Amino acid sequence: MAHLRLQSWEDSHAMERSKSKRASLLRKLVPHKTLSEETGHQSPLSHRSSPGSTRSSTPLPPSRFPSTSGIQEPLSIADISVHFSNLHTAITTHVRKYYSVADAEKRISQAVIEHGSTGINLPWLQILGLLGDGNTRLAMLALCITWTVLSRTLLLKLGTANSPGNTFLPPEIVECFQSFSLGKGAVTLGKDDTSPVDFSMLSRWKQLTAVLSRSTYVDDAFSLFDARTVNIERALKDLDPLLATYAISPDAEYSNNARLDDLRLVLRQGARFAFLLFGQPSFWKFDWRSDRAAKQGKTGTEVDPERKSSIETIGMAATTSVRLTNMEIVVWPTLVRVMDGEGVKLNCRDEGILIGEKRYLSDF
Numbered sequence: 001m002a003h004l005r006l007q008s009w010e011d012s013h014a015m016e017r018s019k020s021k022r023a024s025l026l027r028k029l030v031p032h033k034t035l036s037e038e039t040g041h042q043s044p045l046s047h048r049s050s051p052g053s054t055r056s057s058t059p060l061p062p063s064r065f066p067s068t069s070g071i072q073e074p075l076s077i078a079d080i081s082v083h084f085s086n087l088h089t090a091i092t093t094h095v096r097k098y099y100s101v102a103d104a105e106k107r108i109s110q111a112v113i114e115h116g117s118t119g120i121n122l123p124w125l126q127i128l129g130l131l132g133d134g135n136t137r138l139a140m141l142a143l144c145i146t147w148t149v150l151s152r153t154l155l156l157k158l159g160t161a162n163s164p165g166n167t168f169l170p171p172e173i174v175e176c177f178q179s180f181s182l183g184k185g186a187v188t189l190g191k192d193d194t195s196p197v198d199f200s201m202l203s204r205w206k207q208l209t210a211v212l213s214r215s216t217y218v219d220d221a222f223s224l225f226d227a228r229t230v231n232i233e234r235a236l237k238d239l240d241p242l243l244a245t246y247a248i249s250p251d252a253e254y255s256n257n258a259r260l261d262d263l264r265l266v267l268r269q270g271a272r273f274a275f276l277l278f279g280q281p282s283f284w285k286f287d288w289r290s291d292r293a294a295k296q297g298k299t300g301t302e303v304d305p306e307r308k309s310s311i312e313t314i315g316m317a318a319t320t321s322v323r324l325t326n327m328e329i330v331v332w333p334t335l336v337r338v339m340d341g342e343g344v345k346l347n348c349r350d351e352g353i354l355i356g357e358k359r360y361l362s363d364f
Helices: 002-029 077-098 111-116 124-132 137-150 172-181 199-212 213-217 228-245 258-276 292-297
Strands: 283-287 330-332 334-339
Touching: 002 283, 077 137, 077 258, 111 228, 111 258, 124 137, 124 213, 137 228, 137 258, 172 199, 199 213, 199 258, 213 258, 228 258
Parallel strands: none
Antiparallel strands: 283 334
């Protein structure tokens, strides 16, 4: 009897060992499921979708790359509008405070007018007439300051902002940007233009650069290490011969030094605004088109920073019968958001595209 029980135990033990060997062999032949597969969850490092999953396998847009997660949130349209409006207020306040509408003591030359209004598409004789009239002088001076600031504000090839020797952006940033398309043509925002750069990647570069250089150009702005200072002083010297002709007499309440100090502060405020726009994901332009002139069938004579300056365009209004009236000359443009941070071009029907109100010379 004992012999039979021993034989039965040995047979049972042999069967268990056989099952164990088969199980071990099966584990080698059949891939082992991970915990995430057994529970229906995907590994954070895996980009494959599980069967039946509705998650898209489309690559993440640049704005969702982990490396850009530390970028500051963009400013709201309302906040940008406030900064844009404050710049306009600073310019008009400066002009009303430091310049006279009385007859000028000395005659101004053509060279001084053309130097102080470079890029403004009005004939110098018309500008001379506007400066000579006490009713339009301050508005014309404000336009000269506004153009000097805004034409140096944007990153892309608009006005003089694309020149490291003129821009109100940090010159080294403009030089770096230019290297992205070296030998490939200019980077523009024209409707039909093909760009040599990926605007979504360029947007990330703008934001990261603004964050990394914040200490120099925001926290310690206009210190000895601020490369914008040279260009601001250059712009001041370009403007001052024109502005000084109509300044309130130095023996009056406001001295010439006080006027220049205030003008410098206005130009610096323009540089701050330029850096603020640079750090946003979107891309911008200024709309200088005269809607009032367009309604009268006048074209080609409005201030247009996107049209490359040349002898033909600068002299256009002087050599044709088309002439803008005081009610048609734009002295403050609208800021337009033309492309979002993903490189998608926007149109005027989209929300949050137009910022600010266009102002005309007769409204000053």
